Amino acid sequence: MPQHVYIRPIGLVPGPQSEHGNAIRLAGSMAYASRFAVILRRDGDIVERWLAAPDTMAQVLGALPDEVGADAEAQWANLTLAHPPLQLGPRSVALDQPQVMGILNVTPDSFSDGGRYLDDRAAGREHAAAMVEAGAAIIDVGGESTRPGAKALWEGDEIERVVPAIEDCVAMGAAVSIDTRKAAVMEAALEAGAHLVNDVSGLAHDPRSAEVVAGAGCPVVLMHAPGAAGEDLHEGGDYDLVAFDVFDALRARRDAALDAGIEARNILLDVGIGFGKSLGENLALVNALPLFHALGHPLLFGASRKRMIGALSKEAPADERLGGSIALALEAMRCGVQMVRVHDVAETVQARNVWRGLRDAALTDFSDLPG
Incomplete structure (x- = not known):
């Protein structure tokens, strides 16, 4: 059964100060996120959903099935990737x-x-x-x-x-x-x-x-x-x-x-x-x-x-x-x-x-x- 993972930012904030630094800058933009839903989907249906913050994301990603672990790590890196001009x-x-x-x-x-x-x-x-x-x-x-x-x-x-x-x-x-x-x-x-x-x-x-x-x-x-x-x-x-x-x-x-x-x-x-x-x-x-x-x-x-x-x-x-x-x-x-x-x-x-x-x-x- 194919599985897919998605990391969806669900807590947007004006800046990192409001979360005492526990927020990321989304893709180098002027948007910041402090809370995320990590969603596991199997055969089209959502089967698990975890909530995470930047300081707990590693723990959540480490508990994912091996099949989707590398993809989840790549998505998390992409969320903090600043794009060149x-x-x-x-x-x-x-x-x-x-x-x-x-x-x-x-x-x-x-x-x-x-x-x-x-x-x-x-x-x-x-x-x-x-x-x-x-x-x-x-x-x-x-x-x-x-x-x-x-x-x-x-x-x-x-x-x-x-x-x-x-x-x-x-x-x-x-x-x-x-x-x-x-x-x-x-x-x-x-x-x-x-x-x-x-x-x-x-x-x-x-x-x-x-x-x-x-x-x-x-x-x-x-x-x-x-x-x-x-x-x-x-x-x-x-x-x-x-x-x-x-x-x-x-x-x-x-x-x-x-x-x-x-x-x-x-x-x-x-x-x-x-x-x-x-x-x-x-x-x-x-x-x-x-x-x-x-x-x-x-x-x-x-x-x-x-x-x-x-x-x-x-x-x-x-x-x-x-x-x-x-x-x-x-x-x-x-x-x-x-x-x-x-x-x-x-x-x-x-x-x-x-x-x-x-x-x-x-x-x-x-x-x-x-x-």
Whole structure:
């Protein structure tokens, strides 16, 4: 009977002082954790659950079955792993604070802003410049809608959409990612100057994509989608325990990327909010975000303007979901996520800066305590 172990941080604190030093900094982020659930799963079911703190973790891990002991030790090490900056051409993006990725869709049918920048190159260039000026670390250019029910796009048409936008962003000095699941589009985008590949299929859709990324030596975001290998990314979302199932699936895609020659330092992970997941499953994943640091890679989080916000706010349309988008971005930051992908860059950067001010101040909140 196969067994799997998971170390889930469940006690987030403002800083180590509040726990007299008995807390860890999660993945080099501005989040700290003092309590953890060590969970043993067998044949899909949770069979044991222990609570631990940093000073008792060794004892708990030492009592685990031999089959999962090495994995548990690796996960514990990953939770304290500080990630180096992302190298994106001449730009270096530090991951010791949350960074903001701005979305530039050059599509006619994306759920939020489809069509706005497809036929008006100048408007797209102006929007990208405004996002960079507002503090976006990366501009994410996408030419194919991935909303539920969207039709697949021929790669030639996708290339025709994204290359001019990428060239414009590169010309203004921006770091650029290409949001695609097609190897030919990746190649054209990287040739046009893109620095990072953001693949919603986790390199599962196109059999050549991992080879392209490995050959380019560029960073890549591996996102979870249940239908990643087929045409419909949202198909097949059937989970026993969604957080652990997505954890296992991302680990498998990560391992496949490593086997293809992609360097570990170039891999980021994304739980895939909204892709083949119900409202309850999306909420469970947001609550479980700290767990995914145990995989040992920076995390990207994308929930901006998504359907779950409308479902929780009287079916507000996509362009009226700013408040919910900010709330989810801040929760992701609290969980130590290194990058949030958003439509509303200026508002998110402002929220991030205020949040960071609070975090910085929290590091001295307990300086008057004895000992």
